[in-house]
Amino acid sequence: MQQCCRLVEEIETMTSTPHALRELGLNAGKRARLHRLLFGHGLGNGTALFLPYDQGLEHGPRDFFANPAASDPSYILKLAVEGGFNGIVTQIGFAEKLFWDFAGEVPLILKLNGKTDIPSDARALSPVHATVEDAVRLGADAVGYTLYVGTPEQVTDFEQYRTVRADAQRLGMPLIVWAYPRGEAIEAKGGRDSFYAVDYAARVASELGADVVKVNFPHPDKIADVPEVYRASFSAQAAIDAVVRSANNTLVLVSGGSRQGDEAMLEKATRSMDAGATGLIFGRNVWQRPHEESLRFVDQLRKILAQHARAR
């Protein structure tokens, strides 16, 4: 019994240490761009608030029903500038045709792959349709790649990812991996939001050389993989702490997900930053509401980030 309590205590005191940028072993280009993203925009304190805008591809126009104005990318760009975001994530189409209007005002993260949700997720694979060279040409400060961890297409995904990673390394472009567990095998092990799946995906991204990993917040009740001895004290905070630890020297961004109440989102944000995450990447929870309300919500998120400055 005593031994068990000691183990629980030891794990609980292994708090996640946020890494300083200079400790990450990045090449000069990656470090310069990440520095610009984290210290030259947003609050400029090393934390980040990113605005993802690829849901029109990933989910379809239904995501804009709650706030039809948000289907216009110019509306979102304006929101990103007014909200003081560290960057906006778009696919190549909007980056090519619309971004020039706001060039330099808000950093671009070019998403290199993406898919629709029309076919089932059982064999999910996100095809690449833009290159790291496109990102350089468009003045982007990072690229994004969705890696579906656990699907039968994982082998192809890893091969595709290898080329992107090598290009990003060569061109000094920070690589943000959307580490998303998917497929039947994952469902059988507790589901895409289980602790097992999210924690494993964070580790995979880190081992495969991601500079930044984007994860969903793990569901604290889905903890099948947590050793019995630790289970009784397992909490939402312990779950996200462990995920940040698994990401190791890869910076962590926590995803928003579908629209929830503000209280739940602010709690998720606080827990993530307390765990050592670098920042948040919230889309639908920001723009599926009227403009002024979006800005008020962003302001609350910024207050949380302001309390969690990170080292250079």
Ligand SMILES: O=P(O)(O)OC[C@H]1O[C@](O)(COP(=O)(O)O)[C@@H](O)[C@@H]1O
């Ligand atoms: O695969 P999912 O969970 O349906 O969601 C994917 C979407 O979520 C994001 O990763 C984050 O955006 P949200 O904050 O709107 O969830 C988007 O980049 C992407 O379009």
